[in-house]
Amino acid sequence: VLFVAGLAFVIGLERTFRFFFQKHKMKATGFFLGGVFVVLIGWPLIGMIFEIYGFFLLFRGFFPVVVGFIRRVPVLGSLLNLPGIRSIMVTKNARENNRY
Numbered sequence: 558v559l560f561v562a563g564l565a566f567v568i569g570l571e572r573t574f575r576f577f578f579q580k581h582k583m584k585a586t587g588f589f590l591g592g593v594f595v596v597l598i599g600w601p602l603i604g605m606i607f608e609i610y611g612f613f614l615l616f617r618g619f620f621p622v623v624v625g626f627i628r629r630v631p632v633l634g635s636l637l638n639l640p641g642i643r644s645i646m647v648t649k650n651a652r653e654n655n656r657y
Contacts, residue, residue, distance in 0.1 A: 558593055577615075585614030 565573040577586045589611025596604030628634045637643065 561593075582615060585611050587611070589615060 588607050592604045592607030592611055595607055624637065628637050
């Protein structure tokens with residue numbers, strides 16, 4: 558609830574509504590807001606799982622930007638360039654690029 562309220566204060570009510578109710582984001586919005594509802598009716602663990610899944614679906618297009626930023630941070634960038642983690646990131650980016 559606080560996340561949605563904070564987003565509405567930062568970018569405005571109309572843009573928040575347009576973000577959440579885009580046709581291709583309806584599944585993600587359903588999981589996120591459904592999770593909020595499930596938490597409010599008294600099942601916090603299940604509701605939080607729904608919210609997290611919905612959050613990742615909503616913001617999956619933004620995660621590559623975050624990873625690119627983190628790669629430029631001195632210590633964290635070194636961690637992301639370790640062989641095991643780097644191969645995961647390269648494979649995921651290749652899959653994302655082939656989807657479009």
